[in-house]
Every structure is written in C-alpha cells, then in structure tokens.
Amino acid sequence: MPDFSVITQNLPYLLWGRALEGQPGGLLLTLIMSLEAGVLALVVGVLLALAAWLSGGWTRRILFAWADFIRGIPLIFVIFWLYFLLPSLFGVNLPDTITVVLAIAWFTSAAVMYSTLAGLEALPKGQVEAGLSAGFSRTKVLVNILLPQALPNVLPSLVGVFISLIKDTSLAFIVNVPELTTVAGQVNNRTQIYPTEIFLFTGAVYFLLCGALSLTVHLAGGRRARPA
C-alpha cells in the first residue's frame, strides 16, 4: 500500500530545498529557473525573429541553420556544451544552476523564434504596405504595427513553449542541480523503499503546474475563437 508519509516528512525539502539557508531547491528552484529561462528565451527568441524578418538572404539562412541545429540535437547536449564552453569563454566557472538556465533558454529561444516569426508572417500583407505607405520605416512597421498584433496571436503557442520549458528544467537532474526532480531523486536514494510515492508526487506537481497553464490557454483560446 502506498505510504505517503515519506512525502509529508520531506515536504519542505521537496518544495523549497534549503531556501532557509539561502539555497533554494525543489519546486521553488524549478519555478525560479523556469521564469529566468523563460524571460531570457522570450527576449532572445523575439529579437531573433525580428532579425530574421528584417533580414533576407544569408543572415536569415544562418539564423535558421542555428535554430535547426539547436533543435536537432538533444537538449542534454546543449547543457553539456555550455558546461564545456562557458568556462573557456568567460574564464570562470559559473554556478551549475546558471549554466542549466542558459542552456534551456538558448534551446527554447529557437522555438520562440519560430513561433514569433510564424505569427509575423501570418499577418496580412496589407499591414506592411499600409505602414510603409504612411511613411514608417520597415523597422518601425515591424515594431509598432506588426509585433503588437502578432504577439497576442502567438501567445497560446508561446505558453505551449513555456510548458515544454518547465518540463525541460527536469534535465537539471542529470547534472545534479537541486530542482524538483533532483531532490525527488535524492529523497528516493535516501529512503530507498518509497519510489512509487515519491515519483507519483513529483509527477503530480509538474502535472498541476503544466496542466493548469495548458488549461488556461485552452479556455482563453476557446473564448477568443468564438467571435471569429
């Protein structure tokens, strides 16, 4: 029979790790890493999309090749590469948490770039022409006219990307950064006999987090789709 006392006994550790000693862990660290990587990926991804939209030819091809390369290899390899490259680039060892956040943000920015670009290119051509004929430069058309229309349209797919990102933070387990999956693994190693309870609980936490987000999009999407 499942014995969930192992969860209640370890609940503070699973939820916030050693936050009281200044080292957030568990669910709290998952949330912090997700938000940091999410904001970074959003900013970088949107900038890349703008660059791809504005530039033609080689710049655009290189941007796409870069994004396809990132998405063509497993995320864990992006993490490995940053572990290897960052110290030689900056000459210092960054904290593991930062390395993982940067890797996930880098990986995710490719998806953000694709979504945003798709949103920009889905807008009617007339929007650009109207802007240009009113005397705006291409950059101003993009920033002032297209982007404000495209971002709300791609919001559902961006939330989808963010849900993937939250799940991706679990890869920190492999390099032992103490977010939710890692601390769950630690508790499992320590107690040995409650793997069912521990991983069911861990899964449930992710499910509530991601499921709630996806439900929000679903409901909002339904409401928005109706008037059309």
Place this chain on the structure above:
Amino acid sequence: MTASATPLIELQNVHKWHGDLHVLRGIDLTVSRGEALAIIGPSGSGKSTLIRLVNRLEAISEGEIIIDGVPTARFAGRELRELRSEIGFVFQQFNLYGHLTALDNVSLALRKVRGVPRAKAEARARDLLDRVGLADKAGHFPSQLSGGQQQRVAIARALATDPKIVLFDEPTSALDPEMIGEVLAVIRELPKAGITILVVTHEMAFAREVADRVAFIDGGTILELETPEKFFSAPSHPRTRRFLQQVLSPLSAAEAS
C-alpha cells in the same frame, strides 16, 4: 415513361426536427419504380433533408419510410448499412475519397462492403467509369480531376453496388457553368436503365426535361407535386408561382431580348 404500379419508396407522415426547428412537417410522398423525381424549392426549404432521410444520413424524427415494401425508419446497424449500400448518394461537393484514385473510389465499397474480389470489383469499376466517359481517368486522383469529372466519378461510385435508387443532392451546384452539361447528361441516362432517381436541383431545364414529376417543397411541406408540363405551365400554389417567376423570369427576360 410509365412507372410500374408498386411504389418503390413511400414516405408516410415524415417529420424532422433539428432541435426546435421543424424542418420537415409531415411529408407524404410515393415514388414509383424507375421514376425520376425532381425536388425543387428555395434554400432552407428542407429539400436536402428530405433525401438525406431516405438513406438515413439524418435520423427520422417521426413517421415511416417504406422502401420496396419494407419499413426502414427503425433500421440500425447491419440492416441500415445494407439499406445504404443499395441506395446511391451523390453529393453537392462530390466528396470523393481524396487518398484514392478514381478507380479505387468506385471499387472500394464493392470490395470492403460487398466483399467482391479485387479483380472483379475493378473490372466493374472500369465499366462504370467508361459509362460516365472517364475510362481514361481511372488512375487519376480527385485532385487531378476537374469538378465535372469528379462529379461523374462520384456518380460511377454511387452506381457501383448496382442500386435501385440513386439520390442526388444538388449535383451541379458546385460546378462551373461549362461543366454542368456533362454531369446532367450522365444523370439523364439513369432512368432509362431502370434506376429510380430523386434529384434535388436548381436546374429548372433539367427538371423539365428529365423528371417524370416535380415536387416543390417550401417551409417543410410539399406544396406541389406534378408532371413537369403542368408544373411549369400551370402551377396551382401561389408560392410555387412566385418561386418559378423568380427563377425563370430572368431567363425568359434574357430570351426575349
């Protein structure tokens, strides 16, 4: 054309509701063996619903449809599938199976519903494609055919299982004007082969030329059921007269000029 005495299709007090909407209000209609019946009426009159009830693409809310002496309104499961396989149906939008060639479109139901061996089914399909003038298009996919050709394949498909009845739901409404003729020419041949056809149509000339009787339906009831001669020359119901005026007068005005 003289139809034999026993009715092939008999609708008795047929009603259809879509939720609160009373689409058909007590239809009584008898169709004889080998008859060609044109069903006309304004859009939203319930004329498509009427023929979709005959092969039960829509459920009957109330009443009975007797086909070849057998009440069919309560048919379900296997009985219903057998009934449907004996009634051909041709759609406004053709609805050819997009992943299959013309030949496979025609032979699929023979093979999978009737269990006819492939070679035999394909031979029959080739005959039928030949009959609608498309023997050379057997290997083409729907996306490679014109609208008129697609509709002729659809007619061949409807004929594959050798049905006694073929139902047509506005078979030319989705076609470019220059393709209407080729499709009507194929439909025209069916009654000559002893097949009973019910055609929902906007083509007044076709109704006049091919139909044994014309049914005018409006507001869910049949207002007029006559031979084409009487229907077009002396319609009895004022709504029929008004409808015919609207449909025919632009044409007669054009002819007069």
Place this chain on the structure above:
Amino acid sequence: MTGVSFDFAGVLTGQPGQWLLSGFLMTIYVTVVGALLATLLAVLLLGLRIAPLAPARGLAIALVELFRNTPILVQFLFWYFAAYNLLPRSFRDYITAEHPWAVLPVGNVLLAPEFIAAAWGLGVFTAAFLAEELRAGLNAMPRGQKEAALSQGFGHWETLRFVLLPQALANSWQPLVTQYLNLMKLSSLASAISLAELTYQVRQVESYNAHAFEAFAVGTVLYLLLGLVLGQLLIVFGPKPVGARARRRAVKANRSATAAAIVGASGDA
C-alpha cells in the same frame, strides 16, 4: 581556445570507440522499439479518444494530458524505480536471467530493466503526442468524407479504417515524423536510468580520458546524422499528402516536408 589540439582518435578507437559504437546502436534499438510501442499505444489511445462511450473518451483525455504535462525524465524515473518493481517477481526474474537471443551486436542486452523502462517510457510519452496529432488530422477531415462512406454502407469502424484514417495519417504525417524524431532525441534522457545508450557512453568516455570536446562533438554529430537519416526514411517511405499524388508533385512535397519535419523537431520533454 588557442593551443588546444583535438584528439579524435582518442574517442573513436580502442575502448572509447567501442563504447560509442555500442551506445549509438543502443540509441537506435531503443528508438525503434519505443517508436513501435508508441505507434501501437497511440492507436489504442485514439480508439478510446473517439469511442462512442463517454467514460472511454474521458480516460483517453486524462491519460493524454497526464503524459503530456509531466516531464519524460520523471516518467522514466517512475517506470524504472517504482513501476518495474511492482511487476511480479517471476517476471522480473525472467527479465534479469540470461537470454542469448536478446543480445544484439556489440553486446547490447534488450531484455533488461533499463531497456524495458526506457522503451516503455518513450512509447507511452510519445503515444500521447501521436494520438493528439492523429485526432487533429481526423478533426480536420471534411464532414463529407464520412458521409460519403456512410452513404455507401460502410460501418463506423470501416469508415475510419478505409476512408478517414488513411487521409488523416497522410495529412498529419509531417507532425507525426516530428514526434518520432523527438522520441529519438528524448532517448538521450534514458541515460538517467542507466541505459547505456549514446549519451551515457559519451559521458563514460568523457570521464575515462577527459576528451570532453571530442566526445561531445562525436555525440552531437551522431544525433544530428541519425535525425537526418530517420527523418528522410520516414518521409520517403511514409504516406504522401493527399492531393499531391502526382509523381512530380509528390517528390517536391517530399523535399519540403523533410526539411520542415526536421526543422519542426522541437524538444518537448
């Protein structure tokens, strides 16, 4: 990185070379078995999802949402540490016994807890995504296709089997290929439950002779290569989009579809 010289021979020959080859093959094995399982489970899930029974549909929705909204790594840990040990003792003894027939070239053992948990985990996770793609494809089919089949006397199952599914499969093939490629990349996370696949062996080489750059580079290239080959195979031998059947058109569609599928292979973990 001036003054750094690379020693690829140090990872491609001898013991490290053996490990990497063995890991690469293991990645292929677990991908193939996982993909077959995923396909089978996706068909079952789809069947439940469109069944006329409300409880069946509810169950399918719950399962799909559950597997899609939890990290596959946590699912691996659950299957490996928890679920596997709930299996009957006799079954587990059978798995851990020696089975010469289950040993593939370079000594990869398929009948082992790690392989079973990894293949099953990949299969279940991917099935949820495949089922949703297929359902979206079915929903996108024009109503007339179903009506045409019903009017010809096809039952519901035959309509699905002969008319709707073949077209839905062809039309959603590209996103489906994306999911299969994602499965291949996600197999890298099975290294966390000690499956000795490519990622696991890359790390073993790294800790064996500290050739980190070379090992990562070889691993990266192998994953990219496998993705390209697998994507190309699936597109070439997969169903062609409906409406692009003419030979020349199909070839053209293939080319762009391959590119798009490979490009679209985002990392949903």
